[in-house]
Each structure stands twice: as structure tokens, then as C-alpha cells.
Amino acid sequence: MSRLLSSLQDMDREYVGFATLPNQVHRKSVKKGFAFTLMVAGESGLGKSTLVNSLYLTDLYNNRKVLNAEERIVQTVFITKHTVGIEEKGVRLRLSIVDTPGFGDAVNNTESWKEIEDYIDQQFEQYFRDESGLNRKNIQDNRVHCCLYFISPFGHGLRPLDVECMRALHDKVNIVPVLAKADSLTPTEVRRKKMKIREEMEKFGINIYQFPDCDFDEDEEFKQQEQLLKDSIPFAVIGSNIQVESKGRKFRGRLYPWGVVEVEDPAHSDFLLLRNMLVKTHMQDLKDVTRETHYENYRAQCIQNMTRMVVQERKRRGRNVTTSLKPAPFSSLVYQPSRSPWR
Numbered sequence: 001m002s003r004l005l006s007s008l009q010d011m012d013r014e015y016v017g018f019a020t021l022p023n024q025v026h027r028k029s030v031k032k033g034f035a036f037t038l039m040v041a042g043e044s045g046l047g048k049s050t051l052v053n054s055l056y057l058t059d060l061y062n063n064r065k066v067l068n069a070e071e072r073i074v075q076t077v078f079i080t081k082h083t084v085g086i087e088e089k090g091v092r093l094r095l096s097i098v099d100t101p102g103f104g105d106a107v108n109n110t111e112s113w114k115e116i117e118d119y120i121d122q123q124f125e126q127y128f129r130d131e132s133g134l135n136r137k138n139i140q141d142n143r144v145h146c147c148l149y150f151i152s153p154f155g156h157g158l159r160p161l162d163v164e165c166m167r168a169l170h171d172k173v174n175i176v177p178v179l180a181k182a183d184s185l186t187p188t189e190v191r192r193k194k195m196k197i198r199e200e201m202e203k204f205g206i207n208i209y210q211f212p213d214c215d216f217d218e219d220e221e222f223k224q225q226e227q228l229l230k231d232s233i234p235f236a237v238i239g240s241n242i243q244v245e246s247k248g249r250k251f252r253g254r255l256y257p258w259g260v261v262e263v264e265d266p267a268h269s270d271f272l273l274l275r276n277m278l279v280k281t282h283m284q285d286l287k288d289v290t291r292e293t294h295y296e297n298y299r300a301q302c303i304q305n306m307t308r309m310v311v312q313e314r315k316r317r318g319r320n321v322t323t324s325l326k327p328a329p330f331s332s333l334v335y336q337p338s339r340s341p342w343r
């Protein structure tokens with residue numbers, strides 16, 4: 001005990017102590033656990049569920065419902081959410097996957113992304129309501145932090161539906177484009193398609209998630225990794241839910257008559273790169289951008305609409321608008337679900 005006290009005294013002489021702040025934050029965050037919501041969107045059959053399963057090494061879809069042909073035609077977008085608790089080295093992650101199966105299946109796909117857009121807005125709306133309520137403790141964050149948008153490997157770049165969908169979503173969610181089923185393309189085709197897709201995204205003004213710029217004092221390896229991520233967009237991915245055995249090794253892969261494809265082999269796909277980005281390196285940034293940019297935009301627009309509604313109401317009641325343009329009392333800005341300013 002006395003030795004502990006004397007070592008504390010020694011430390012006190014050298015430090016004030018705030019250098020331990022990161023440890024305190026770390027302990028608190030670990031105790032609280034983390035939540036992350038990932039959405040997958042894109043045409044049906046591009047391997048969305050398979051990839052998500054491969055990414056988080058857990059079978060999220062064992063009770064999935066397969067839609068029959070009739071349902072697919074009337075129900076353009078059928079949104080499902082799966083939540084699993086994952087624990088790794090004492091760190092708990094509440095991972096939610098929002099799947100949009102059947103997207104683009106219907107004969108008429110006009111505005112088939114509307115449901116996806118509404119879903120994202122609803123999560124913002126719920127969060128805004130919780131934040132404005134009396135009990136702000138333990139708010140559950142269901143906002144969508146990232147949307148993996150699947151692009152078909154069989155088209156020539158982006159399809160009009162991809163363009164429309166991404167443009168409708170890019171101000172609401174971090175879009176990370178992926179080139180699906182990359183095992184159906186040769187390396188040259190992958191390179192060409194990636195370039196074409198990047199050009200088209202720029203041409204059509206699609207704002208995808210931007211990796212943060214490196215600080216000048218960042219180490220060289222980190223800078224190279226960030227550059228590699230930027231150059232890899234859209235990530236060419238391969239998914240598989242089965243383990244294959246080859247040359248005495250077992251791995252997640254796809255077995256073909258002419259050979260095997262290993263999901264986690266960087267020579268075969270960008271799967272590892274994508275998983276590292278989502279899980280190891282950019283999960284917090286995706287959450288920060290959601291909170292600081294997408295949600296803030298939503299919130300600002302809501303408050304603007306509310307203020308407009310208050311002014312209109314006062315006008316309607318015949319009050320002097322110029323004198324009543326003082327900031328509205330906060331009570332009148334509290335969100336009322338029955339009069340959603342968003343809709």
C-alpha cells in the first residue's frame with residue numbers, strides 16, 4: 001500500500017494527470033458499449049446479405065424470409081433490420097444491419113429508393129424526438145451510420161437507378177460504394193469498372209463518404225493506407241458464407257470448377273480493406289460524420305421548419321409579426337410528433 005502511495009507521489013511530481021484522460025474516456029466507452037448501424041442497398045441478388053455475414057463473421061440471416069415472385073412485384077423495397085450483439089476482447093458492439101432486399105426488382109422502379117430515404121429520415125426523427133424529450137439519458141442511437149451501396153458487376157458502370165438512388169441518399173447517409181461479385185471480373189475489368197464508376201459519380205455529382213485527410217505528422221504507413229482506401233473506391237468485393245478447404249487450409253471462399261476464390265485474399269478482392277475500414281479504422285469517423293453533418297442538417301432543417309410554423313401561426317392569429325420575430329420560446333420548438341415539420 002505504502003509503495004503504491006509513494007509511486008503515486010512520484011508520478012504526481014512529473015504529471016498533473018490529465019494525460020490519463022484518454023484512458024478514462026476509453027474505460028467509459030468500453031463500459032457503455034458501442035452501437036453501429038450499417039445499411040446495405042442495391043439491386044437484388046448482388047450478394048448483400050452474404051457480404052454482411054462475411055464481414056461480421058456471424059450469421060445474421062438464418063431466419064430470413066425469401067420473398068416470392070408476387071411479393072417482389074408489389075413490394076419494391078422491403079426493409080428489414082437485424083441486430084446482434086458482438087463481443088471481442090471485452091468490447092461490446094451492438095451491430096444493426098438494415099437490409100433492403102429486392103431493391104430494383106419491380107417493373108416500375110420509379111422512386112423505389114423512397115422507402116430507404118424515409119427509413120433514414122425516420123431514424124433521425126426518432127433521435128431528434130428523444131433528444132428533445134425530458135429523459136435524454138440512454139438514448140438509443142438507431143441512425144444509419146453507413147450505407148454500402150452495391151453496384152452490379154454486369155453493367156457498364158452505374159445504372160440510372162443507381163445514380164438516382166445515390167443522389168437521393170447522399171445528403172442523409174455516408175455512402176460507401178462497392179462493386180459486387182468481383183469474382184466475375186478479371187483484374188483489368190475491375191480496374192476499368194472502378195475508374196468508370198468513379199468518373200460517373202463525379203459527373204453526376206454523387207457525394208460519397210470522404211475519407212478524412214491525413215494530418216501532416218501522420219506516419220507514412222498510415223498515409224499509404226489512406227491513399228489505398230481512396231484509390232480502391234468502389235471496393236471490389238466477394239462474399240461467401242461457406243468455408244472451403246484447399247491445400248490443407250480452411251478459409252471463407254467460393255469453390256469453382258477451375259479453382260477457389262478466397263474472400264480475404266487481397267489479390268482476389270478488397271474485402272479485407274473494406275472490413276478494416278468499417279471495423280478497425282473508420283467506424284468512429286462514420287459515426288462522427290453522421291452526427292456532425294447528416295444529422296445536423298436534418299436537425300437544422302427541422303428547427304427552421306418549426307420556426308416557420310410558429311411565425312405562420314402567429315400571422316394567422318393576427319399578431320404583429322415584426323415584433324414577434326424574437327426567438328421563439330424553446331417550449332414551442334419542442335418536437336411534436338403529430339405535427340412533424342419534416343413531412
Ligand SMILES: Nc1nc2c(ncn2[C@@H]2O[C@H](COP(=O)(O)OP(=O)(O)OP(=O)(O)O)[C@@H](O)[C@H]2O)c(=O)[nH]1
Pocket residue numbers: 043044045046047048049050051100101102103180181182183184237238239240
Ligand atoms: N459469384 C458470386 N456470387 C455471390 C457472391 N455473393 C453472393 N453470391 C451469391 O449470390 C446469390 C444472392 O446472394 P444474396 O446475398 O442473397 O444477395 P442479396 O443482394 O442479399 O439478395 P436480395 O436479398 O434478394 O436483395 C447467392 O446465391 C449467393 O451465394 C459473390 O461475391 N460472388
